[in-house]
Amino acid sequence: MCGEWRLLKHIVEAEFGPDAGVNTVLVITPLESKPEALQDSCKWMTKEGARELLSDVKTGDTRIGPYVHAGFVKSELSSNCTTDSTLVSQQCLVTGVPSWSSTLRPFRTTNLVVIQATSGTCGSKRPDYFACGDALLIDPGCCSQVHTELADLVNSLPKKLLVLVTHHHNDHVEGLSVVQRCNPDAVLLTHENTMKRIGKGNWSTSYTAVTGGESICIGDQELQVIFAPGHTDGHMGLLHVNTNALIVGDHCVGHGSAILDNRAGGNMKDYFQTTYKFLEISPHVLIPMHGRINLWPKHMLCGYLKNRKAREASILQSIENGAQTLFDIVSKTYCDVDRKLWIPASFNVRLHVDHLNSQQKLPKVSENCTQLLYVS
Structure with missing residues (x-):
C-alpha cells in the first residue's frame, strides 16, 4: 500500500509547562494503492487536505493537531530533521509563544499571542470594525530578562500595531512598556477596570476601552472581543473568527484549574456565566495564556464547571x-x-x-x- 517512509520533520514543542513537552515526528510516504480503512484510530491525509482543515475550520469537520501545520512550514519536503521550538502565529493557526514571566507556579511562562496580517486586504472601510491594524499582540507579559527578545519582535512587526490585554496581572502586562517604547503609536485595547490597575510605568499614554462585542480587523482576519469576567472584573477574551479559536486569558489554564482574584473583582457567579458563554460560542480551540492549547474545548469547559x-x-x-x-x-x-x-x-x-x-x-x-x- 505504501512506498518508502521518509522523515519529514521532527518538531519539538515549546516550553509551555508544567509537564514535559510533546515531540512530534512527521513522516511522508507515497501511496502505491488505495489506502485501506483504518477505523477511527488514524487517517491518511494529503498535504492539501491538512492545509484546508487548518485554514478553513468548519463545525463538524475532522480535527487535526497544530503540529501537523508546523510540518508544512517553510521547506515542506525537506528530509532534514529540524526543530521548531516556538509556535509563531501563522495564517491558518492562532497559538501562543510561551514567554518567561513572573506567573504563579506551576507555570513559568505566559503565552504571547501574535497575529499578523497575511494579505493587504483589510476591512478598515467597514464601519462595524472597532479597530484595525496590521498586527496584534495579546498579553505581552514577559519578565525583564526577555525584554530584549520582545523588543526585537515588536520592531519586526508592522507599525500599525494593536495590543490587547486580557487583564491587569503583572505576568500579562510587564512587557507593555517595551511595546510602547519600540512603537509609541501602538494602540492599547483593554477594559476600563483593567486599565485602572495598570501602572503608568507599564503604559503611560491613552488607551481605547473595550467592553465586549467589538470587532477587530487584522488584514483579512477578524476577531471579536468578549467580556469574560470571573477571574477579574475586567477580564476579556478574544475569538479569532477565521479559525474559531478562542483566546481565554486566565479563565482556563493548560494544567489544573484557574485561580480567581478576589482583590480585583473576581466573582464565582461571573466565572460560571463566562464559562457557559464560552460553551455557547462552541470554539474549535481554546488558547489559555498559561500552558498548551486545548483541542477539546467543550470537554475542558465542562470539566471546569464540574470541578x-x-x-x-x-x-x-x-x-x-x-x-x-x-x-x-x-x-x-x-x-x-x-x-x-x-x-x-x-x-x-x-x-x-x-x-x-x-x-x-x-x-x-x-x-x-x-x-x-x-x-x-
Whole structure:
C-alpha cells in the first residue's frame, strides 16, 4: 500500500509547562494503492487536505493537531530533521509563544499571542470594525530578562500595531512598556477596570476601552472581543473568527484549574456565566495564556464547571459540618491537595462562600460565625 517512509520533520514543542513537552515526528510516504480503512484510530491525509482543515475550520469537520501545520512550514519536503521550538502565529493557526514571566507556579511562562496580517486586504472601510491594524499582540507579559527578545519582535512587526490585554496581572502586562517604547503609536485595547490597575510605568499614554462585542480587523482576519469576567472584573477574551479559536486569558489554564482574584473583582457567579458563554460560542480551540492549547474545548469547559461545582458542594458540606474559618474550610476541602497550594486555593474558597451566600445556601448560624468565613 505504501512506498518508502521518509522523515519529514521532527518538531519539538515549546516550553509551555508544567509537564514535559510533546515531540512530534512527521513522516511522508507515497501511496502505491488505495489506502485501506483504518477505523477511527488514524487517517491518511494529503498535504492539501491538512492545509484546508487548518485554514478553513468548519463545525463538524475532522480535527487535526497544530503540529501537523508546523510540518508544512517553510521547506515542506525537506528530509532534514529540524526543530521548531516556538509556535509563531501563522495564517491558518492562532497559538501562543510561551514567554518567561513572573506567573504563579506551576507555570513559568505566559503565552504571547501574535497575529499578523497575511494579505493587504483589510476591512478598515467597514464601519462595524472597532479597530484595525496590521498586527496584534495579546498579553505581552514577559519578565525583564526577555525584554530584549520582545523588543526585537515588536520592531519586526508592522507599525500599525494593536495590543490587547486580557487583564491587569503583572505576568500579562510587564512587557507593555517595551511595546510602547519600540512603537509609541501602538494602540492599547483593554477594559476600563483593567486599565485602572495598570501602572503608568507599564503604559503611560491613552488607551481605547473595550467592553465586549467589538470587532477587530487584522488584514483579512477578524476577531471579536468578549467580556469574560470571573477571574477579574475586567477580564476579556478574544475569538479569532477565521479559525474559531478562542483566546481565554486566565479563565482556563493548560494544567489544573484557574485561580480567581478576589482583590480585583473576581466573582464565582461571573466565572460560571463566562464559562457557559464560552460553551455557547462552541470554539474549535481554546488558547489559555498559561500552558498548551486545548483541542477539546467543550470537554475542558465542562470539566471546569464540574470541578467548580464539586468544590462548592464540598465547601458547603464542610461548613454544615462545623467549619468556621477559612483555614477550616480549605483544610477539609483540599485535604488531598499539596499544602503549598492551599493559599491560592483559599482565594477561590472565599469566592465560593460568597456565591453560596448570594444563593442563600449557607446554614443559618450565628453572625459571628458568618463573619469568620469572610475575614479569616
